[in-house]
Amino acid sequence: MAHTAEAHGDNYLNHEKGLWSWMTTVDHKRIGLMYLASVCFFFFLGGIFALIIRLNLMHSGHPVVDANTYNKLMTYHGAIMVFLVIIPAIPASIGNFVLPMMLGAKDVAFPKLNLASYYIYLAGATFACLALFLGGADTGWTFYTPYSIRTGGGVILVIFGAFVAGFSSILTGLNFIVTIQKLRAPGLTWNRLPLLLWALYATSIIQVLATPVLAITLVLLIFEHVFKVGIFDPALGGDPVLFQHFFWFYSHPAVYIMILPAMGVISEIIPVFSRKPIFGYRAIALASFGIALVAFIVWGHHLFVSGQSELANFVFSLLTMFVAIPTGVKVFSWVGTMYKGSIRFNAPMLYALGFIELFTIGGLTGVFLATLAIDVHLTDTYFVIAHFHYVMVGGTIMGFVGGMHYWFPKVTGKLYNETVAMWAFISIIIGFNLTFFPQFIAGTEGMPRRYWSQLPEFDLWNTLSTVGSWFLLLGFLMVAWNMIKSAKSGPAAGDNPWRALTLEWQSKSPPPHDNFGPTTPTVTHWPYEYKGANV
Amino acid sequence: MNSVMSKAYGKAAWGLPLQGSDVAVTWDHLYWFLFWLSVFFFILVVGGMIYFAIVYRKKEGRKTKYIVDHHALEAFWTIIPTILLMAIFGWGWSVYKKQIHAPTDAMEIRVIGKQWLWTFQYDDGRTEASKLVVPLGKPIKLIMTSQDVIHSFFIPNFRVKQDVVPGMYTSVWFEPKVAGEHQVFCTEYCGTSHSGMLAKVEVLEPEQYELWKAGKPYQVTGVKTPSSDLLAAAQSSARLANAKLPLPDQGAKLVQAKGCTACHSIDGSAKIGPSYKGIFGHEQELLDGTKVTVDENYIRESIQKPQAKVVKGFNPVMPPYTKDMIGEEDMNAIVAYIKSLN
Ligand SMILES: [Cu+2]
Ligand SMILES: [Cu+2]
Numbered sequence: 054m055a056h057t058a059e060a061h062g063d064n065y066l067n068h069e070k071g072l073w074s075w076m077t078t079v080d081h082k083r084i085g086l087m088y089l090a091s092v093c094f095f096f097f098l099g100g101i102f103a104l105i106i107r108l109n110l111m112h113s114g115h116p117v118v119d120a121n122t123y124n125k126l127m128t129y130h131g132a133i134m135v136f137l138v139i140i141p142a143i144p145a146s147i148g149n150f151v152l153p154m155m156l157g158a159k160d161v162a163f164p165k166l167n168l169a170s171y172y173i174y175l176a177g178a179t180f181a182c183l184a185l186f187l188g189g190a191d192t193g194w195t196f197y198t199p200y201s202i203r204t205g206g207g208v209i210l211v212i213f214g215a216f217v218a219g220f221s222s223i224l225t226g227l228n229f230i231v232t233i234q235k236l237r238a239p240g241l242t243w244n245r246l247p248l249l250l251w252a253l254y255a256t257s258i259i260q261v262l263a264t265p266v267l268a269i270t271l272v273l274l275i276f277e278h279v280f281k282v283g284i285f286d287p288a289l290g291g292d293p294v295l296f297q298h299f300f301w302f303y304s305h306p307a308v309y310i311m312i313l314p315a316m317g318v319i320s321e322i323i324p325v326f327s328r329k330p331i332f333g334y335r336a337i338a339l340a341s342f343g344i345a346l347v348a349f350i351v352w353g354h355h356l357f358v359s360g361q362s363e364l365a366n367f368v369f370s371l372l373t374m375f376v377a378i379p380t381g382v383k384v385f386s387w388v389g390t391m392y393k394g395s396i397r398f399n400a401p402m403l404y405a406l407g408f409i410e411l412f413t414i415g416g417l418t419g420v421f422l423a424t425l426a427i428d429v430h431l432t433d434t435y436f437v438i439a440h441f442h443y444v445m446v447g448g449t450i451m452g453f454v455g456g457m458h459y460w461f462p463k464v465t466g467k468l469y470n471e472t473v474a475m476w477a478f479i480s481i482i483i484g485f486n487l488t489f490f491p492q493f494i495a496g497t498e499g500m501p502r503r504y505w506s507q508l509p510e511f512d513l514w515n516t517l518s519t520v521g522s523w524f525l526l527l528g529f530l531m532v533a534w535n536m537i538k539s540a541k542s543g544p545a546a547g548d549n550p551w552r553a554l555t556l557e558w559q560s561k562s563p564p565p566h567d568n569f570g571p572t573t574p575t576v577t578h579w580p581y582e583y584k585g586a587n588v
Numbered sequence: 589m590n591s592v593m594s595k596a597y598g599k600a601a602w603g604l605p606l607q608g609s610d611v612a613v614t615w616d617h618l619y620w621f622l623f624w625l626s627v628f629f630f631i632l633v634v635g636g637m638i639y640f641a642i643v644y645r646k647k648e649g650r651k652t653k654y655i656v657d658h659h660a661l662e663a664f665w666t667i668i669p670t671i672l673l674m675a676i677f678g679w680g681w682s683v684y685k686k687q688i689h690a691p692t693d694a695m696e697i698r699v700i701g702k703q704w705l706w707t708f709q710y711d712d713g714r715t716e717a718s719k720l721v722v723p724l725g726k727p728i729k730l731i732m733t734s735q736d737v738i739h740s741f742f743i744p745n746f747r748v749k750q751d752v753v754p755g756m757y758t759s760v761w762f763e764p765k766v767a768g769e770h771q772v773f774c775t776e777y778c779g780t781s782h783s784g785m786l787a788k789v790e791v792l793e794p795e796q797y798e799l800w801k802a803g804k805p806y807q808v809t810g811v812k813t814p815s816s817d818l819l820a821a822a823q824s825s826a827r828l829a830n831a832k833l834p835l836p837d838q839g840a841k842l843v844q845a846k847g848c849t850a851c852h853s854i855d856g857s858a859k860i861g862p863s864y865k866g867i868f869g870h871e872q873e874l875l876d877g878t879k880v881t882v883d884e885n886y887i888r889e890s891i892q893k894p895q896a897k898v899v900k901g902f903n904p905v906m907p908p909y910t911k912d913m914i915g916e917e918d919m920n921a922i923v924a925y926i927k928s929l930n
Contacts, residue, residue, distance in 0.1 A: 119844055120780050193777050199754060200737040200779060287755025293738055294753060327644070333657045358740065359751045360758045363688070367681060374673040378666060384633055385665045391640040393653040398645070406637060413633045417626040420673070424680035426615060426687055427622065430747040433740060433775035494603045497619075499744030501775045504783035508771075584654045 064466070068566040079164035080566060084171050085149030086464070089457075091175065092142050093533070099133035100529065102126045104522055107488075111519040113509045123505040124191035128211075131194030136215050137178050139449050140307060143314035144260075145174070145225055147456045148253050150464060152229060154557035155247050157238025157574040159567045162231040170224040177218030184210035193503060195304075198285035198296040202277050209278055216271040219264045222310070226260030229253055238556065240576035247555045247580045248337055252317025255341040259306045259313075259348055267303035270296070294359050301352035309348045311445055313341055315452025316383055319405050322459055323387050325553045326402035327394030328588045330581035333386040340379035347375050357428045366425055373423035380416055384409060395588070399551070400474035404455025407482050411447025415440060418493065435514075436496025439489045447485060454481075454532060461536065462550045466563040467543030469535050477531035484524025491517040554587060555580045606811060608745035608766045608791075611687050615747040618683050622676065687748060690761030694727035701732065701739035701752040703850065704781035705907040706772065712801075717908055718787040720772070723797040727763040740776035743789060751776055764791040768810025781846055784913070788813060839925025842918050851906065854929055861906055862899050868927045873900045887923050 065082045075083055106126055109117045118126065153161050161167050184190055184207030192201040192208055201208055233254050237246070274296070276282050283289030285296045324331045331337065353361060353369030361369075387409060396402065418440040422428050431437060461469050491514035492500075500511045507515055549558040556576065560569050607613050644650075697720065698709040708716045722728050732741055734754040742749040746762035764770070774785035790808050792800060799806035833841070843849055843864075851860035862872075871879045872886075875898040880886055889896055891914060894906035914922070 119841060120783070121844060124777075124780065124782075191779070197738060197777070200777070203737065204779065287753075293755070327652070329652045330654060330656050332655060333662055336657070336662055358749050360753050360756060366684070370680060371677050374677050377673055378670055381669045382662070382666055386662075388633055388637050388640065389658075389661070391637065391644060393655065394640070394644045395646045395650045395652045396641055396644050398641075406641065409637055410634050413630055417629060420626070420676065421619075421622050424618070424622065424676055426680045426683035426747075427619060429684065429687055429749050430615065430744070432749065433742070497603050497605075499605050499742070499771070499773065501742065501773045501783075503777040506783045581656075583652065588652050 063565055064561065064563040065566045066563055077168075079160070079168050081149050081153050081161050081164065081167060082464075082564065082568075084167050085146050085151075087171055088141060088149060088174070089146035091178070092138055092146055095133050095137040095178065096142075097529075097533075099130050099138060100526070102130035102133070104526060106130060107519040107522040109505070110507055110515045112516065113507050113512055116506060120505040121191065124193075124503075125189040127503055128190050128193050129185070132181060132190075132211060132215065134445075135194055135307075135311075136218050137174075137181070139311045139445055140222060141174060141225075142311075142449060142453045143318060143456065144229070144253060144256055144310075145170070145221075147318065147453070147460060148229065148249075148314060149225075151460060151557050152250065152253060153232060153236065154463075154560060154564065154568050155250055155555050156232065156236050157241060157556045157569065157576065158232065158236035159569070161228050162235055163228050166224055167228055170221045170228070173224070174218055174221035177214045177216070177221065179214070180217060181211050181214030183207070184214070195300060196271075196274060196296075197300075198274070198277070198291075198293045199287060201274065202286050209275055212271050212274055216268055216275075219268050219271075222260045223264045226257035226264075229257040230261065233257075238574050238576055241556075242576075245576055245579040246338075248320035248331060248334065248341075249314070249317035251338040252313045252320070252341045255345040256310050256313045259310050259345050263303045263306040263310075263349070266299065267307075270299035270303065273299070294356070294361070297356055297359055298352065301355045302349075305352040305355065306345075306348040308441075308444070309344055311449045313344060315408070315449045315456075316341070318452040318456040318459070319387060319408050320383075321553075321555065322401045322405040322455055323390045324581045324583065325459075325551050326397045326399060326405070327391050328397075328583050329390055329394040330583055331386070332389035332392075333382070334579070334581065336382050337386050340382045343379035344376065347372065347379075351376060354423060354428070357425060358432055370423060370425040370428075374420070377416065377420055377423070384413060384416070398475075399458075400469070400471060400478060401455045401459035401551075403475065403478045404451050404458065407478065408448060408451040408455065410482075411443050411451060411485065414490075415443030415447055418443065430499075431496060433502055434496035435492040435500045435502055438502050439492035439496060442489045442492075447489075457532075457536065459551070460557075461539070462546030463557060463560075463562050463564070465540045465543070466546055466561075467539050468546045468550065469539040469543060473531055473535040477528045477535060479528075480524050480531065481528030484521050484526075484528055487521030488518050488525060489521070491515075491521075552587075554578075554582055605744040605747075606766065606770075608743075608764055608770055609747075609762050610765065611683075611762065612745065612747045614683050614686060618679055621679070625672070625676075688761075690729040690759070691727045691763075694729035694761055695722075696729050696731055697722070699730045699732040699741060699752065700735055701741070701774065701778075701785075702735035702907060703737065703779055704774070704785040706741070706774075706785065706787040707907075714801075718910060718913070720787060720789045721797070721800050722764060722789060722791055724764055724767045724791050724793055727761060729759055729761040731757055731759050733757050737778050738776045739774045739778050739785065742773045742775040743770055744773070745770040749775060764789065766811055767791045767793055767808075769808060769813045770811070771813040780844075780850060784846065835921050835924040836928035837925075838918075839921035839923070839928075842914075842922055843925065846909070846914070858901075861902055864926045865929050868930050874898060875900050875904075884923050887926060888919055891919070891922070 065080055109123055188206030190206055190208040190211040191204055196212060233250055273284050277284050277286060281289055283291045285291045285293050287293055320331055320337055351369060351373045353365050354373045357366050422431060422440060458469060458474060495511045495514035500507060546562055548562045556574055559574055604616060607616060700707045706718055708720045732752045734752045736754060739752040740749060741752055741760055748760050748762055750758050750760040752758060768791060770789040772787040772789060774782060793809060796806040853859050853863045854865055856863045856865040867882045870882055872882055873879050880897060891909050894908055895904050898904045
């Protein structure tokens, strides 16, 4: 690609200078980085709450906080991790950075809207955090009625914060759909679209269709709280279970807002580090949409013991089984991709392998919970906690951190330290399994969730789990240190250190302000053409 | 016969709770099927991944094979899981029906959940708090509702759970085959003392059950929940953790932790119950017009049997806190605390 001499030193980081230039930027790369910083901040905040929760549960009878504080901590841990970390983590930070570049575009379709989304996210986060100082909230992140209507404190603010943050998600989804539809480079046909983009497309559809339902639900909840209208509160003639239907009508699809992008990241990493085409490209792309579709018709599996009818339970259990099919197809295809490859164990690949291990456990235990009779015993125990942490942290966060390492050279133009990255990964994978595997056993034995104090008979599992959380802390601190230090003083990476074939790697590292300079790249082959000189 | 019956039901094995009923036995079969199937798939996927990672690791001169897909293989790993999943669904459904359909001759007991206490009402008018007494080997159907927010009634040993929802009746049933104590948890988050909302099912041998019915002393024989004295234990250790504090401060923490503050203020303003401020040593007018002086004994009775003397102007809604729930040491701390608010 032709670059003018003066364009060489010019990149998106130094194109404009000063804090103000960041705050007013419409460059998708800078916005992606601002999201990344915010998401990481909230990840550490939510993580600190989790560490206190674990400390509190380490030995029965030795609480470190009182019951009311504990209930607020578990609410904040959940609400922050779901609404401010995992939902925006991959689409809004990594997605924002790489999506236009993978398309060969100069920016997203609506750059100003993109910046607005970021500020809406910040506003939502601010409201939610304000509540911390105004009495807090103790409802759990699920805000179940009628408890959430009766309890005091800042619960309305937290709900309002989630409501506002939802718009950021809707607008980002909209922006991505239009960008993928309209701004593909010449030659980038649908059959050549990288799998991350297929995943982000499917995610965006869910974001646009499901999030408004959450918005309406939360508005009704605020109405109920303030005006006592009697929608959810049985004391006023309302139906508390109705809230659960509304809530999960959003929050189940939201689970796929969280995991699909991570699956996209894994689908990019594995072929690059196996030097082989992705196995079953079409099946994986289709599976993303299959999952997005099924996502909308399985919410009732959260209500198997809520008093929902037998017929509803029959249907929702049956439909939920279908989630496992496209999910299985993806996992099998990733492993299939490694067959007869030439595998490199750089950090992104380690995280991809970690993802497969953890996500497989998360997925298989999901089948337990989809099975009606089994769920009756396991629901609302630590089995469920373990299951969704395997999926959301073992899946999404692994994908996120793997992606962070993978695109680090593109974003910064530097290489991270591979040795530190490997030890961080080892600490995380050991810590993760130590933290969450014992919770499956405790849950099967009947240990309930959201308990400030647990019975002594579960002490062994609780102690193991708490010790595991320290390894997780250590691992994530190493990741943070590695990233910050390498961004400052890492060795130069070159434009394409992984020799990847997707478009973003054909640009400079770090990329210029307009991504590809004056020329628009043209695509002549699909992004997994690992043959001949490309291997 | 009963001892034979008990033998057929195993101890808690391999991370599963004790099998307390036929449903639990059936449930465990399905659970183990899923467990071993999962182990198989885990080894297949993760074992395969590790195998490939080792065998196909990067090596000088290694040529990779250009494979993009394989339709037969893809069809295979779509169809086989589909068949398995449908079978699992069907099995799950059949066990579920056993789990939720009580036999028609089941004995009915009414359950009320309220923050943070379970109460049980029998047909003959008897009531129990935090303790559900049932005869061995008889099907029991619980008809449940909540007085305030959603709770959930969970007995791990019987593998049953059902939400308890205000404004509607839900039910759960079990046929206990093992005498002794079985743990009950509240498994729907319900506020401050959610984790203290525990109870136990006491499954009695027929003679003992008759004694209980007659209001006479009876004995619980058979299994003990490892945590049958858990509340006492948890609380006494919480007390130990607090032991360095002066007594009134311990009391202050306790009324927080026990959820008393939901109904009682300390600033003189009435909430659902009267404020603690300045009541000690003062006269309190009761519902029936009589007056009592608030002293240690009155406070203790107000906590253990709130309905015995109801303060005028308030509804008798305070849940009783049994000795199991507030031990003597804690009681002293609470009294000292209320005293200190004068
Ligand atoms: Cu769900
Ligand atoms: Cu509860």
